[in-house]
Amino acid sequence: MTNKTYQLETVSCPSCIAKIEGAMKKTAGVTKSEVLFNTSRVKVTYDESLVSSEELKGKIGKLGYKILSEK
Numbered sequence: 001m002t003n004k005t006y007q008l009e010t011v012s013c014p015s016c017i018a019k020i021e022g023a024m025k026k027t028a029g030v031t032k033s034e035v036l037f038n039t040s041r042v043k044v045t046y047d048e049s050l051v052s053s054e055e056l057k058g059k060i061g062k063l064g065y066k067i068l069s070e071k
Helices: 014-025 053-062
Strands: 002-008 030-036 041-046 067-070
Touching: 002 053, 014 030, 014 041, 014 053, 041 053, 053 067
Parallel strands: none
Antiparallel strands: 002 041, 002 067, 030 041
């Protein structure tokens, strides 16, 4: 399993959290996701054999959130 943290430009409301977490939970290979509202970060644990970091970033981007960095 791989862990990544994505720093987003802004996460401004509880519905943003639900939207991002919902999309991550529906993604094959993602075992855990958590959106940290106060820091605008998304923590994701996933299986690299099923999904890539680029695919996860693409899904977040399609929801309308800009990714500033990843760790």
